[in-house]
Amino acid sequence: MRHRTTITDPVGKRQEQAPGPGGSVLFGALSSFKKDTLRLLTELQRQYGGVVRMKMGPYLVHQVTDPEAVRHVLQDNARNYVRGRFYRGFHLFFGRGMLTTDGAEWRTRRAVSRPFFHRAALRARSATVTDTVEELLDRWEPHARSGRPVDITDDMMWLAMGILGRMLFGVDLRRYADRLLPAVRFSLKAMILTGEVKQMLPRWVPTAYQRRLKRHQRTLNDVMDEIIDLHRRGGGSPDSVVAALLKATHEVTGEPFTQRQIRAELKTLFLAGHETTGCALAWTLYAIARHDDVRTRLDAELTTVLGGRVPTAEDVDDLPYLRAVVDESLRLYPPIWLFPRDTVADDRIGGHHVPAGSTVLVPVYAAHHNPAVWDDPETYAPERFCPAHAGQGTNGGTRTGRTPRQRDRYDYFPFGGGARKCIGMDLALLELRLAVAMVVQRYRLQPAADHPVRPTALVSLRPQPGVVVHISHNGPAERKTPPA
Ligand code: HEM
Numbered sequence: 001m002r003h004r005t006t007i008t009d010p011v012g013k014r015q016e017q018a019p020g021p022g023g024s025v026l027f028g029a030l031s032s033f034k035k036d037t038l039r040l041l042t043e044l045q046r047q048y049g050g051v052v053r054m055k056m057g058p059y060l061v062h063q064v065t066d067p068e069a070v071r072h073v074l075q076d077n078a079r080n081y082v083r084g085r086f087y088r089g090f091h092l093f094f095g096r097g098m099l100t101t102d103g104a105e106w107r108t109r110r111a112v113s114r115p116f117f118h119r120a121a122l123r124a125r126s127a128t129v130t131d132t133v134e135e136l137l138d139r140w141e142p143h144a145r146s147g148r149p150v151d152i153t154d155d156m157m158w159l160a161m162g163i164l165g166r167m168l169f170g171v172d173l174r175r176y177a178d179r180l181l182p183a184v185r186f187s188l189k190a191m192i193l194t195g196e197v198k199q200m201l202p203r204w205v206p207t208a209y210q211r212r213l214k215r216h217q218r219t220l221n222d223v224m225d226e227i228i229d230l231h232r233r234g235g236g237s238p239d240s241v242v243a244a245l246l247k248a249t250h251e252v253t254g255e256p257f258t259q260r261q262i263r264a265e266l267k268t269l270f271l272a273g274h275e276t277t278g279c280a281l282a283w284t285l286y287a288i289a290r291h292d293d294v295r296t297r298l299d300a301e302l303t304t305v306l307g308g309r310v311p312t313a314e315d316v317d318d319l320p321y322l323r324a325v326v327d328e329s330l331r332l333y334p335p336i337w338l339f340p341r342d343t344v345a346d347d348r349i350g351g352h353h354v355p356a357g358s359t360v361l362v363p364v365y366a367a368h369h370n371p372a373v374w375d376d377p378e379t380y381a382p383e384r385f386c387p388a389h390a391g392q393g394t395n396g397g398t399r400t401g402r403t404p405r406q407r408d409r410y411d412y413f414p415f416g417g418g419a420r421k422c423i424g425m426d427l428a429l430l431e432l433r434l435a436v437a438m439v440v441q442r443y444r445l446q447p448a449a450d451h452p453v454r455p456t457a458l459v460s461l462r463p464q465p466g467v468v469v470h471i472s473h474n475g476p477a478e479r480k481t482p483p484a
Contacts, residue, residue: 018062018352020044020053037457038337038365045366051350059085060358062349065367067410069350073341073360074410075418084342084359092213093187093220095264098423099272108251109265110423116168116241119426125167126313126430132162133435134310137442143471149448151466152285157181157278163431164273169227170240173270176223183216184275188458190216224263224270242266269424276335277428279460283333284326284436286453286467287380289445294382298325298440299474311437313430319437324385326432330414332380335460337365339416364413365461373411445469 021044041063044052050066064073073081082102090100098109115121136159143150158174165173173180190213231242245262249255257265288295301321302311316323339362347354354360369377374384383389415422422428439445451468455461 016352018051018053018350018354019048021048038455041338041361041363041366042369045363045370051352053352056359060355061361062352062354062358063361063363063366064349065363065370066350067367067373067408070362070367070410070413071417072349073362074413074416074420077347078418078420080344080347081341081360082344084340086340086342086359086361089191093191093217094268094271095260097261097264097268099268104252108248109261111251112244112248112257113241113265113269113423116244117423117425117427122167122426122430123313126434128166129163129431129434130310130312130438132159132166133438135162137438140443140471144443144473147470147472149451149468149470151468152445152471153278153282153463153466156281156285156467157274159435160274160277160281160431164270164277167427168241168269168273169266170231170237170242171227171235173274176226179219179223180270183219184271186212186216187220187271188275188460188462191459220267221263224266225259227266228259228262241269272422273424273427275460277424277431279335279462280326280330280333280428280432281435282463282467283335283461284329284432285439285445285469286447286463287329287332288325288436288440289447289467289469291380294325294380295440295444297321302437302441306437306441308441311434313434315437316430316433319433320387321382322433322437324382326429326436327385327412328380328382331368331374331384331412332378333455333461333463334364334368334414336414336416336422337455337457337461338363364416365455365457367410368412368414373408440474442474444472444474446472 044054044063045065050064051069052063054061054063064070083100087100094100096105098106098113101109136155139155140150158177161173161177161180165171165175227236227242228246230236231240231246236242242262245257245265248257250257250261288298298321301319305318306315311319341360341362343354343356343358343360345356347356349360368374371377410417415425415428446469448468448470451466453463453465453467456464
């Protein structure tokens with residue numbers, strides 16, 4: 001039932017509260033929010049619309065999915081929105097780095113890393129991406145010969161980690177995988193503050209959970225310290241982001257970055273950069289494996305444009321269907337499914353009063369699955385992103401009998417928007433497009449029976465329990481190995 005309440009703001013103006021489920025507590029406790037978060041957020045959007053007011057545990061929260069309202073929060077009035085209480089869990093593992101800070105603290109960090117993410121700089125190094133993909137494809141040869149089902153999810157994380165290390169860290173991060181991966185697995189769960197007692201106890205209480213937390217934090221710190229020390233001693237690459245951080249001056253302190261600040265920045269790039277891209281790769285290959293028509297059309301485009309050779313960054317411009325396949329995967333399975341903010345001052349979103357100090361959630365998953373915006377939102381249909389559809393409405397327009405609408409910038413925002421838009425977007429898209437092209441050129445993946453996959457809302461949208469496929473060679477023998 002919709003609750004419509006009118007309130008009077010501090011200057012005596014009457015404003016309507018956003019609709020919402022009412023009552024003081026929606027989920028009883030944050031832990032129940034965790035159980036089926038994606039369904040809850042999507043249903044709230046469908047039932048109450050683009051701006052929804054609710055209580056989550058003790059917190060007043062507004063969920064925002066209407067494109068105008070998302071633009072307001074991420075772009076037009078972004079100064080009024082800070083990382084806030086939901087980011088506190090992230091501090092445990094990311095430290096105070098580019099993702100978790102605001103204002104000048106954030107600006108100085110972003111400025112150091114920015115040159116590494118320029119499209120031209122990335123394009124010039126696309127062979128690093130394709131070489132790393134090639135190594136993975138070679139590792140899949142025994143799977144293709146045996147025909148046995150294989151879970152490719154971890155391989156995608158492994159690939160993303162390999163590319164990230166070579167492109168940014170000046171070392172192959174996979175060298176540290178045995179230590180890093182258990183720490184990542186633990187931290188992805190622990191970063192989401194669910195209100196469980198084990199998370200609420202003070203840090204000094206010696207519980208088994210706190211001991212594990214400290215151990216994994218220490219591992220992440222130790223590995224980053226080793227990479228920094230390697231660069232200090234002249235090892236590593238002089239062109240890496242590590243070297244740039246060692247040379248940079250901090251805008252706020254006027255001093256060089258401290259070891260702790262450099263470490264936080266590296267943890268941020270590592271954690272934000274590999275798991276997201278790994279999930280996106282796994283979901284895209286899963287979607288292609290499930291849709292033979294998509295795979296056939298993509299294979300035909302790749303054969304026509306590339307004729308079996310390894311793609312370059314420039315080739316991607318001539319592969320519109322490949323780009324559409326990746327874009328549609330990021331719509332249906334957005335790796336970052338929610339971004340939270342806290343309001344600094346009172347605000348009006350979509351005409352609704354939003355008080356200072358409350359939380360605004362932008363659930364990109366619910367926005368990307370909004371039936372008012374997307375025709376058949378649960379269907380995987382790359383055609384939506386093909387040039388023939390460019391500028392057309394996303395809701396099917398006349399075909400569905402609805403009033404056609406032009407696509408809005410904030411109908412689709414897998415990488416966020418405004419000044420805090422993902423710094424790694426161009427790297428992630430380059431990786432995704434080149435890797436997907438190379439997998440499809442060389443192999444055919446088919447979903448293994450009895451291995452259903454469910455999107456699970458951890459820090460990123462994980463395919464769980466995993467993407468299990470049969471791998472076989474694609475096409476005639478001469479297409480399996482691209483010419484040198
Ligand atoms: C498919 C892959 C990726 C997706 C879907 C993704 C998504 C996002 C989104 C939605 C945000 C904004 C969050 C917010 O506004 O609260 C973000 C921020 C960020 N991403 Fe990504 N990301 C991806 C890959 C990467 C890569 C490869 C890197 C680095 C190597 C990276 C580093 C970052 C950083 C550092 C931020 C914080 C930026 C800031 O606050 O200034 N991401 N990402």
